[in-house]
Amino acid sequence: MPKLLAPKGTYDILPERAKCFRKIEALARQIFAEYGYGELSTPIFEYTELFQRGIGETTDIVEKEMFSFTDRGERSLTLRPEGTASIVRAYIEHNLAGSGGVGKYYYYGPMFRCEAPQAGRYRQFLQFGVETLGSSDPRVDAEIISLAVNFYRRLGIADLDVNLNSIGCPECRPAYRAKLIATLQPASEKLCRNCNSRLERNPLRLLDCKNPHCQEVTKKIPLITETLCPDCRDHFEVLLTLLDGIGITYRLNPHLVRGFDYYTKTVFEILAGDLGAQNALCGVGRYDGLVAECGGKPTPGMGFAAGVERLLMVLEARNLLPQVKGSPHLYLALLGEKAQQAICPQVIRLREAGFLVETDLLGRSLKAQMKAANKANAILTGVVGEDELTAGKIIIRQMEAGQQESIPLTDLEQYLKDFFRTTNISEK
Ligand SMILES: [Zn+2]
Ligand SMILES: [Zn+2]
CATH class of the missing domain: 3.30.930.10 (Bira Bifunctional Protein; Domain 2)
Structure with a gap:
């Protein structure tokens, strides 16, 4: 095909x-x-x-x-x-x-x-x-x-x-046009075909012709500002x-x-x-x-x-393309089908609360998910595996500071609200 x-x-x-x-x-x-x-x-x-x-x-x-x-x-x-x-x-x-x-x-x-x-x-x-x-x-x-x-x-x-x-x-303009025709007419054989056909009808358009021969001729035109x-x-x-x-x-x-x-x-x-x-x-x-x-x-x-x-x-x-940061607030690394499915509704709720939340959709290893979080430039990373799920906890890591703590899953939204209000990290 x-x-x-x-x-x-x-x-x-x-x-x-x-x-x-x-x-x-x-x-x-x-x-x-x-x-x-x-x-x-x-x-x-x-x-x-x-x-x-x-x-x-x-x-x-x-x-x-x-x-x-x-x-x-x-x-x-x-x-x-x-x-x-x-x-x-x-x-x-x-x-x-x-x-x-x-x-x-x-x-x-x-x-x-x-x-x-x-x-x-x-x-x-x-x-x-x-x-x-x-x-x-x-x-x-x-x-x-x-x-x-x-x-x-x-x-x-x-x-x-x-x-x-x-x-x-x-x-x-008509007076200028007449002056222009009178100036350009004698040199008409040097002008391109396009310009020749426009000379009588619309001589002004000859002035921006890109043909070098025409440009040579129109170099010495009378100035419209004088007319x-x-x-x-x-x-x-x-x-x-x-x-x-x-x-x-x-x-x-x-x-x-x-x-x-x-x-x-x-x-x-x-x-x-x-x-x-x-x-x-x-x-x-x-x-x-x-x-x-x-x-x-x-x-x-x-x-x-x-x-x-x-x-x-x-x-x-000029290397002036605007720099646009779109760092996720939180990258959620989820391990195992149970954690993936249990946390899915919370991901949606956090997004509805205005947070940019990314998560893995391929069921990859923890290492691969952390790599993805880094690549996406996530500000926080959360990890929920089966153990955390059973305990109702989530491990939160501040990527830049390298700090890590465990908090109750039910506190996650409040945690994000506090964190992004109290740090200088730009939100989007
Ligand atoms: Zn006028
Ligand atoms: Zn021309």
Whole structure:
């Protein structure tokens, strides 16, 4: 029989690894709460049209990377390739703008893209992010960038490279676009095929082409920051002042762009050190036109999205993976069928009382069970053999101190309660 494997581009998270994932998720949720974001959980799949409108029909994602399928009612559905479109859809659907004020939402969950798998890139991947809807204030931009920086700093990544740009708005971008075409057109034979076909339609997208010949040409582009309208210029200047005030170091990067009209003003991307574009930890920016594009009232928005797998790669490379201790409070070594069966209900009761209790399920020798207790890093070990059972006793050993005593079995729960209240040993 052929071996059954996980589908290409997917992976299993084994228990040890899962602890790292949980730790990162817990930190993200904690920071979202500190910054006042509430969780908005949306379905894993949506009608395909949402992503066509919300991401853009000519993007790589929509053109070739979506997992789409037809349901029994002949409707086209798609596994979500990112989080923003669904948040915007929910915001409109539940009329969240109607309650007034600013909506601050976060999401955390699996996304799906049919890409060629490579290091840190999968077809099912974990992504999280925040979206702030309803305010065009540059303080929103500063808050979101600082939230992201804060998150990575707390994980211990010190060499963050914050890239920043403004891409203007539908008012001032056409003038820049024209300037860009005028500059790039004469060198068009040096550009790659992809860039040539985009030159007239969407010249901004040429700026992040990875082809070295194209990069050579786009090195000398006019700066968009010189063409910004007064509103966009003010917004950008205030943002830079705010970031200086917060103490965030950034790099102005004129090649950082988004190719769609609903993206406006601020775009940003955070990389880990100098490890290159493959190690972009998070990015995105302001999208003042997106809610209207998806059928809502014009509403300014700003957000960021971050991948978990690439983050783990970066943490691993720097030896920064979060350490997670999961030591059992008590490992029960049970000898003989009688003791195993008699103590089983007590194991369950202790767990219900909140103690992490492990026990042998293979009927192994005392030596093997003590070895297992050591391996599991148990804080206490209990031994019950037939003699102890007859006497109603249990031998308790404090693993670190090496002390041993015999106590009545009926006192075990109270013993654990006293022990873990009076020692400094962290409980979990
Ligand atoms: Zn503008
Ligand atoms: Zn190119």
